[in-house]
Amino acid sequence: MWALAGGAGRDRLVGVARTKRDGALAGVVAAGVAIGVAELVAVLTGPRTAPLVAVGGWVVDHVPEAGKELAIRWFGTYDKVALLVGTSVLLAAFAAVIGVLAARWRWVGYAGLGLFTAIGVGAALTRHDVGPTAALPSLVGGVVGMFALTWLLAERSRVSVDSGAAEEEAHGRRRFLRGVGLASVVGLAAGVGGRWLSVLLSVSDAREKVVLPAAGDPGATAPVEANLNVPGLSPYVTSNRSFYRIDTALVVPRVDPANWKLRIHGRVDNPMTLTWEQLLARPMIERYVTLSCVSNPVGGDLIGNARWQGVLLKDLLLEAAPQAGADQVVSRSVDGFTAGSPTAALLDGRDAMIAVGMNGSPLPIDHGFPARLVVPGLYGYVSATKWLAELELTSFADFDAYWIPRGWAREAPIKTQSRIDTPSHGREVAAGTVVVAGVAWAQRRGISTVEVRVDGGAWQKATLAATVSIDTWRQWRWEWQATPGTYKLQVRASDNAGTPQVEQTTPPIPDGATGYHTVKVTVA
Numbered sequence: 022m023w024a025l026a027g028g029a030g031r032d033r034l035v036g037v038a039r040t041k042r043d044g045a046l047a048g049v050v051a052a053g054v055a056i057g058v059a060e061l062v063a064v065l066t067g068p069r070t071a072p073l074v075a076v077g078g079w080v081v082d083h084v085p086e087a088g089k090e091l092a093i094r095w096f097g098t099y100d101k102v103a104l105l106v107g108t109s110v111l112l113a114a115f116a117a118v119i120g121v122l123a124a125r126w127r128w129v130g131y132a133g134l135g136l137f138t139a140i141g142v143g144a145a146l147t148r149h150d151v152g153p154t155a156a157l158p159s160l161v162g163g164v165v166g167m168f169a170l171t172w173l174l175a176e177r178s179r180v181s182v183d184s185g186a187a188e189e190e191a192h193g194r195r196r197f198l199r200g201v202g203l204a205s206v207v208g209l210a211a212g213v214g215g216r217w218l219s220v221l222l223s224v225s226d227a228r229e230k231v232v233l234p235a236a237g238d239p240g241a242t243a244p245v246e247a248n249l250n251v252p253g254l255s256p257y258v259t260s261n262r263s264f265y266r267i268d269t270a271l272v273v274p275r276v277d278p279a280n281w282k283l284r285i286h287g288r289v290d291n292p293m294t295l296t297w298e299q300l301l302a303r304p305m306i307e308r309y310v311t312l313s314c315v316s317n318p319v320g321g322d323l324i325g326n327a328r329w330q331g332v333l334l335k336d337l338l339l340e341a342a343p344q345a346g347a348d349q350v351v352s353r354s355v356d357g358f359t360a361g362s363p364t365a366a367l368l369d370g371r372d373a374m375i376a377v378g379m380n381g382s383p384l385p386i387d388h389g390f391p392a393r394l395v396v397p398g399l400y401g402y403v404s405a406t407k408w409l410a411e412l413e414l415t416s417f418a419d420f421d422a423y424w425i426p427r428g429w430a431r432e433a434p435i436k437t438q439s440r441i442d443t444p445s446h447g448r449e450v451a452a453g454t455v456v457v458a459g460v461a462w463a464q465r466r467g468i469s470t471v472e473v474r475v476d477g478g479a480w481q482k483a484t485l486a487a488t489v490s491i492d493t494w495r496q497w498r499w500e501w502q503a504t505p506g507t508y509k510l511q512v513r514a515s516d517n518a519g520t521p522q523v524e525q526t527t528p529p530i531p532d533g534a535t536g537y538h539t540v541k542v543t544v545a
């Protein structure tokens with residue numbers, strides 16, 4: 022049909038195709054200008070109010086658990102990048118369609134951009150702790166985007182496909198493409214400039230200026246014997262750079278310690294508010310604590326051990342004086358995330374703390390600067406609130422924290438687990454003595470034994486490294502006299518009460534995975 026169309030008919034078809042292409046281009050560029058301008062405005066109103074991030078954040082909070090698990094399975098810890106890229110691609114596709122339609126019916130363009138603006142405004146306004154100004158980035162971006170679309174399509178309509186004057190048409194197209202180029206540059210400059218400015222104005226300077234006082238009670242430092250120095254084995258202390266990161270924040274909250282406050286309120290006799298200076302002036306401890314994520318699959322790496330410095334939570338809570346029945350402490354972050362911990366666990370003498378330091382430096386921004394909770398023995402989602410803003414005494418009957426309505430358990434003590442770090446799954450090793458090594462943890466109970474077995478044979482005792490306390494993981498190693506073949510290695514740990522880890526395989530949801538870490542290796 023296309024091939025058969027000749028002469029004027031063919032010209033018309035080419036003209037229609039061009040109109041569509043130019044319309045799509047105008048739509049995408051106008052949407053880009055809108056997003057870019059919105060980023061620039063968000064420098065003033067906060068990065069969480071920029072439309073892509075706001076919509077992404079809304080999706081994170083509302084996507085069903087199954088969808089989230091799929092995203093993590095597909096993209097791992099890049100799930101957030103994937104979400105932002107996916108949102109952008111979808112947006113571009115819609116903008117192209119709107120542009121095509123707008124080339125014919127201008128009102129469709131305005132209606133489409135208006136719809137996007139409304140979605141951006143709506144998502145931004147649902148973000149935690151934002152005022153009405155959160156609507157501004159999308160509003161301003163939307164209006165500027167409409168101007169851009171109007172202008173581009175006006176330039177476009179000077180290109181008359183029916184004019185017949187080839188020279189005039191070429192001239193018109195050049196005007197249109199120049200307009201597209203100019204608008205793209207403006208949009209890109211606004212977007213990149215906006216991001217750049219918000220990083221510039223961010224709190225990394227404030228963090229660099231923080232000098233933590235030395236902890237009055239620094240605890241023991243890890244002995245060299247805590248590290249077995251086996252190649253491929255996780256070090257006893259995880260560096261800040263390689264520490265896993267899990268949170269719902271699409272842009273990391275930037276909190277200036279100068280404006281930071283911690284409110285302790287709810288069912289307490291003495292509600293109180295602490296400033297950063299007041300927090301730092303209090304007695305401090307420093308302790309190694311192994312943090313674990315409930316979503317960690319058996320053998321996974323959502324776990325790390327750091328030396329945390331902070332203020333004992335117990336002292337603060339006792340000062341605030343919880344009332345009878347206040348069996349839950351809800352910690353809330355500046356971005357609205359909540360975790361609910363049993364009040365009893367925070368008062369039972371464990372080193373639950375408001376941490377300000379991690380491995381000798383102020384908390385990294387990704388890990389909760391300026392202050393977060395660290396509670397030995399509880400999974401992160403029920404205890405380890407980063408970018409901490411308040412502690413509210415309430416009861417489990419009265420309030421469900423962030424992950425509870427999403428299917429996770431109200432209470433979640435960390436389960437005894439062990440992991441084989443080397444040899445890793447699928448590896449080929451040389452016959453002879455093979456060092457099998459890994460880590461095991463049972464925070465609050467301590468690790469007493471680790472055993473390894475080959476192909477379901479008898480359990481063999483591994484050698485344990487030294488440790489500092491029952492609140493951290495322990496390295497282990499076992500020497501295997503390996504002969505050629507393909508084998509299945511398994512590990513299990515027991516806590517200090519002699520209770521072995523659960524053998525039955527269960528998924529992370531609702532309160533932590535169980536089962537033996539199993540690694541297949543080939544000996545050659």
Ligand SMILES: Nc1nc2c(c(=O)[nH]1)N[C@H]1C(S)=C(S)[C@@H](COP(=O)(O)O)O[C@H]1N2
Nearest residue numbers: 265266267268269314354358401402405407
């Ligand atoms: N503000 C905030 N704090 C949070 C979370 C979050 O989503 N937002 N996630 C929690 C979870 S699920 C875990 S496992 C730990 C992880 O801490 P890390 O990122 O420092 O390793 O942070 C906890 N604190």
Ligand SMILES: [Mo]
Nearest residue numbers: 314315401402
């Ligand atoms: Mo977690």
